[in-house]
Amino acid sequence: MPRAKIHVGLEIGTSKVCMLVGEVKVDGSVKILGIGTAKSAGVRKGEISDYVKVRACVEDARRKAEESSDVQIGSVFLSITGNHLVGVNSTGTYRLPEREKQIHAGYLKEAEKIARGIHLTDEQVIVHQSPRLYRVDGFEHTAPPVGLFGKTIESDYHMVYGLGTRIQNSIKCVRELSMEVDDVVFAPIAAAQYALYRDEKESGVLLIDIGGGTTDYVLYLNGAIAASGCIALGGEHVTNDIHMITELQFTRAETLKIREGHASGESSHDVGGIKIPVDESGFTHQDVKRELLNAIIRERMLEILNLIKKRLPAGALERVGSGVILSGGSSAMRGLDQLVKEVFGLSVNLSTRLEISGVQANFQDPQYITCLGLIRYAQYLEIEKRRTSSPFTKFWPFGRKS
Amino acid sequence: MIEFPRETQHTIPTSHVKIIGLGGAGANMLDRVALDGLDGAEILALNADVRTLNGSVASERIQLGRNLTKGLGCGGDPELGKNVTLEAETEIRMSIKGRKIVFLCVGLGGGTGSGGAPMVCRIAREEDAFVVVFATMPFVFEGERRRQQAQTSLNELAVLSNALVVFDNNRMGELVVAKQGIHEAFQAGDKMIADSIKAVIRLVTRPGLIHVGLDELMTALRTTRSRCLFGSGVANGKDRAAKALANALASPLLDKGALLRETASLLVHICGGADLTLYEVELLMQKLTKQVPEKAHVLFGAAIDESMHDQLSITLISSLPEEKLQEKPQASAVEEKPILEPTEGFGFDQEAAESVIAPLPEPMPVLSNFSFDIAPAVAATQEVAREEKPSASSLPEAVPAIPASKSAFADPIAPVEVVEPKIASPFAEPLAAAPPSALPADFTSLIPPKPATTLPAPKLAGSIPPPKNALPGSAPAAATPSPAAAAAAEIRQATPGRKPIFGAARAASTAPQDSPAEESTEAEASAARSTEESAVPAVSKMIEKTRAKHLQEELLLEKEQLGRFAGTDPTIEDGDNLDIPPFLRKKKK
Numbered sequence: 001m002p003r004a005k006i007h008v009g010l011e012i013g014t015s016k017v018c019m020l021v022g023e024v025k026v027d028g029s030v031k032i033l034g035i036g037t038a039k040s041a042g043v044r045k046g047e048i049s050d051y052v053k054v055r056a057c058v059e060d061a062r063r064k065a066e067e068s069s070d071v072q073i074g075s076v077f078l079s080i081t082g083n084h085l086v087g088v089n090s091t092g093t094y095r096l097p098e099r100e101k102q103i104h105a106g107y108l109k110e111a112e113k114i115a116r117g118i119h120l121t122d123e124q125v126i127v128h129q130s131p132r133l134y135r136v137d138g139f140e141h142t143a144p145p146v147g148l149f150g151k152t153i154e155s156d157y158h159m160v161y162g163l164g165t166r167i168q169n170s171i172k173c174v175r176e177l178s179m180e181v182d183d184v185v186f187a188p189i190a191a192a193q194y195a196l197y198r199d200e201k202e203s204g205v206l207l208i209d210i211g212g213g214t215t216d217y218v219l220y221l222n223g224a225i226a227a228s229g230c231i232a233l234g235g236e237h238v239t240n241d242i243h244m245i246t247e248l249q250f251t252r253a254e255t256l257k258i259r260e261g262h263a264s265g266e267s268s269h270d271v272g273g274i275k276i277p278v279d280e281s282g283f284t285h286q287d288v289k290r291e292l293l294n295a296i297i298r299e300r301m302l303e304i305l306n307l308i309k310k311r312l313p314a315g316a317l318e319r320v321g322s323g324v325i326l327s328g329g330s331s332a333m334r335g336l337d338q339l340v341k342e343v344f345g346l347s348v349n350l351s352t353r354l355e356i357s358g359v360q361a362n363f364q365d366p367q368y369i370t371c372l373g374l375i376r377y378a379q380y381l382e383i384e385k386r387r388t389s390s391p392f393t394k395f396w397p398f399g400r401k402s
Numbered sequence: 403m404i405e406f407p408r409e410t411q412h413t414i415p416t417s418h419v420k421i422i423g424l425g426g427a428g429a430n431m432l433d434r435v436a437l438d439g440l441d442g443a444e445i446l447a448l449n450a451d452v453r454t455l456n457g458s459v460a461s462e463r464i465q466l467g468r469n470l471t472k473g474l475g476c477g478g479d480p481e482l483g484k485n486v487t488l489e490a491e492t493e494i495r496m497s498i499k500g501r502k503i504v505f506l507c508v509g510l511g512g513g514t515g516s517g518g519a520p521m522v523c524r525i526a527r528e529e530d531a532f533v534v535v536f537a538t539m540p541f542v543f544e545g546e547r548r549r550q551q552a553q554t555s556l557n558e559l560a561v562l563s564n565a566l567v568v569f570d571n572n573r574m575g576e577l578v579v580a581k582q583g584i585h586e587a588f589q590a591g592d593k594m595i596a597d598s599i600k601a602v603i604r605l606v607t608r609p610g611l612i613h614v615g616l617d618e619l620m621t622a623l624r625t626t627r628s629r630c631l632f633g634s635g636v637a638n639g640k641d642r643a644a645k646a647l648a649n650a651l652a653s654p655l656l657d658k659g660a661l662l663r664e665t666a667s668l669l670v671h672i673c674g675g676a677d678l679t680l681y682e683v684e685l686l687m688q689k690l691t692k693q694v695p696e697k698a699h700v701l702f703g704a705a706i707d708e709s710m711h712d713q714l715s716i717t718l719i720s721s722l723p724e725e726k727l728q729e730k731p732q733a734s735a736v737e738e739k740p741i742l743e744p745t746e747g748f749g750f751d752q753e754a755a756e757s758v759i760a761p762l763p764e765p766m767p768v769l770s771n772f773s774f775d776i777a778p779a780v781a782a783t784q785e786v787a788r789e790e791k792p793s794a795s796s797l798p799e800a801v802p803a804i805p806a807s808k809s810a811f812a813d814p815i816a817p818v819e820v821v822e823p824k825i826a827s828p829f830a831e832p833l834a835a836a837p838p839s840a841l842p843a844d845f846t847s848l849i850p851p852k853p854a855t856t857l858p859a860p861k862l863a864g865s866i867p868p869p870k871n872a873l874p875g876s877a878p879a880a881a882t883p884s885p886a887a888a889a890a891a892e893i894r895q896a897t898p899g900r901k902p903i904f905g906a907a908r909a910a911s912t913a914p915q916d917s918p919a920e921e922s923t924e925a926e927a928s929a930a931r932s933t934e935e936s937a938v939p940a941v942s943k944m945i946e947k948t949r950a951k952h953l954q955e956e957l958l959l960e961k962e963q964l965g966r967f968a969g970t971d972p973t974i975e976d977g978d979n980l981d982i983p984p985f986l987r988k989k990k991k
Binding site: 237267295300 | 640641644685964965966967970971973975980981983984985986988
């Protein structure tokens, strides 16, 4: 019998550690019970560089989450990111044995195994694999062709692989706080579970999650992942750029970025300067020209977006029907939507979904999307587990969920 | 109110323009120009190879070497190329007669192109036409011989033509992605040349609100033996002014805008549709002036062309003496020559000046202002030294000044003979080690927008003790980080008992008495004067050397500019460290 189950999502980000406790109810709806966030330390470009500090931060977040949700957290779903994670598409072709005409699930497994045979070094491990497309004798099927007649099966898979040791270290960091890790999820894939609707995935959509230290993206075409990846550039780089060029202090650069920055590149926003008065921290009076500030931000953002554009498979953007969805803390940057539109030539939405109950206003912020996605991911996994009893649909669910 | 149309200014009708494509490569460029559409201008193809000639879309074709090669090409022999052109001289002359401006497109390195181009150029000049040559240099892989043929021809063209625009095929890689097909690379090269030709034609044929014509074009290009700097960009839509300028500066001929910082005069022509606004022009010029030196003579032109619709085009034309393009690699070669011993007359003067200046950059924390100050100081030294030349007795006095200055910077005090070569070597080595890729970039481009360093001039006033006594004063003077102060002290040493004559020397002498502000301005003013007045080639060469040196120091500095990301795994993409702000990286390029 299905019953309500509590899942916890943990994201160790470059700028914040976020732990979210959600309850998946019997009817499939999700209720957020509590949240704990802590300012992050010891994380650089999405990867843990100082374990002691990170442990303290996670501990802090956990305490807050437990307090607010009144749940004792024993295990979490952990989102991971970092430059080492790479998404690739791979095809496995399997030819059915002679006299065998019908495709069994076992043959699909064989095809999958062949698809998994991408060239990896010893350190690299596959984190995710999700089927994109099946071809039976050249004819495309989006659903697993089990039971159909055919001679050769080709299955396209999207694989995400990364450095095993780094992933293990992240897991170890959590385990040391006497919590178990249910599963590790590549951050943009987690975010996509929450931020994207099924029809959007079907018509093609690009999710860009611009965080503090990394920018993650995932592209859905025809309901399946077509590309995903991580670029080790994010909001912190913008702050750093401002700091280096204007010689403002980090804290001031950060405030300036959030309060005054504008990424669209329209000259109407470049007028005048910003005066930063003497404040209690003892810094002197400083002046920054808006034109300079916006140019710094724009250059960085443009570079990030162009890198993503470059990494997407050729011709993929034309097939995107539902535009670009932005999430992550840095997506709150003003004028970014215009810039994204300029780079990709697609419509832009900030992701704000309202289908989760709990204290609504708290979760509207795009910076919680990955955590919310983790809960959703856990929910799907749960359903999947229940389904494995039926022999026909034991395949990975991304986007293909009914 | 009666409205009357503005008098269209006297312009050159397109019928007075002739575009000539010479040889195979020339024909390709010509075809591109013709296919892109050019209203009115006459197009003439010259080739010895009949098959290529017949394939050309040019309206007018002249076969070269009817009797000599009988319809075949020149087979890469410039001598033959020259002869076949001379054979058709009368025909060419007839075709060019009466044209005001002639564009000659040619690919150098082969036979017809290399041999014929100087001839065609001469003929056109004899017919009183303004000749602009667009030439391409062969790829490195085409071999040394072709390169030499091209170079010889180029040298002749540089003298014969009014303006020479050289495209180096090796730079074609910058126009296209490495992965793209070779045909696309060549197409991109041809297209760029075609764009350049069209831009120049547009400039001289279209009436303008603020007109620029042939006279301005000639001013911008008037330097003997110069290479043309050329950039043109077109953009539309929002922010088109900035985009067009960025496109223009991206031209490989401008070295991403870096070469503009050396230029003395620049012709800017802006052309837009009826909706061209004053605001756009102002914005554009504001951005552009940051790219050129303050003293540069900017010739500005603007025109409205209805056929541009919502586009805006900007054309930048300037020229740079050839030695400025080449001198940087040469500089290091010159310096490696060790200074053996002082000689009489001029030879000594230059080397003395060099060795006085040479050790200066080493202990210099004030980097960004360095070359500004040292340059005039060099000039001043030069002047002082030259002044001294007639009196032979003053020479020995100047000699001991050198080791004295050396000892001020480097601790061990050694005898003259030993010290002298040492002075030369540490100076030459870092220069030789300087990466050649960094050389074309100008030093100002490397200075961060807000250099943290202070102006050296006030420092000079603050830290220099009264240099009443030349010799004891030299040590503390040298200890100050200001180059101007040190150089000035040097000059005082070199001229004991003499009245300080020029620029920095005077600044040094006035230093102790005047208020800091006053003297710094005076020092700068006189320094500026001295730079203008010193036309001695050795001095400019020396300035270049110091610049090159300066470059290297800055590069080292830049490596550490990672702010918060110093010490992390660098994020490298296409050889760029992405942790460095794109804003800075773009400027560097």
